[in-house]
Amino acid sequence: MSTNIHKPNEFTGRHMLIVIVTFFAVVIGVNVTMATLAQTSWTGLVVENTYVASQQFNEEAKKGRAQAALGWTGKLTVASGEVHYSLVDAHGKALPLRGVRILFRHPAYEAEDEALTLAAPAGVAPGSAQEFAVRHTPKDGVWIVEIDADAGLATPFRDVRRVMIANGAMQ
Structure with a gap:
């Protein structure tokens, strides 16, 4: 008669290392992907100088109202x-x-x-x-x-x- 000795699955240090390496690989991969997509898409630049643009806003609005009145x-x-x-x-x-x-x-x-x-x-x-x-x-x-x-x-x-x-x- 033979007995099978079944060793229970153990969570070892090797398993923990795999989990940690996989976790950080996914995080770094997502960060690199998002940074690459952000760099190659829209710059986000609307105006060169926001202060100057804000100072010109009222004048542009006045011109727009005059044009609409036509x-x-x-x-x-x-x-x-x-x-x-x-x-x-x-x-x-x-x-x-x-x-x-x-x-x-x-x-x-x-x-x-x-x-x-x-x-x-x-x-x-x-x-x-x-x-x-x-x-x-x-x-x-x-x-x-x-x-x-x-x-x-x-x-x-x-x-x-x-x-x-x-x-x-x-x-």
Whole structure:
């Protein structure tokens, strides 16, 4: 007759070492991963100097109220590989523009920002063009579009909006 002597499982110093090494390996691995992702994504920089920006805020707000009082509305279209922009007054009458610049800003990645200068339609006299355009297809996703339209005012008409691009067209 044979007897099997079964030795109970014991938690030894070797097991404790494995647990501690594994724990710290996971913590260090997660920290390195998060630091790498943070370094390669958005910088978090909104303005170069927050004090100067805070001092300019009231002046910018005053300009925004004056612009809103004009009652002008900008019309932006993105489709078929083209970006179009026009401006109408409070009565819906198209306003003549001298030039239009657009900045497509990605909300999270500054590296993907794209600045465009729109052109007047061919054969139209400068200052009388109603709609400016450029051939461009932004990547699909969410964009903050900053538009500066020269409509003959002391400062450009500023139009900022958040848009969604899907399949090369604005939704």
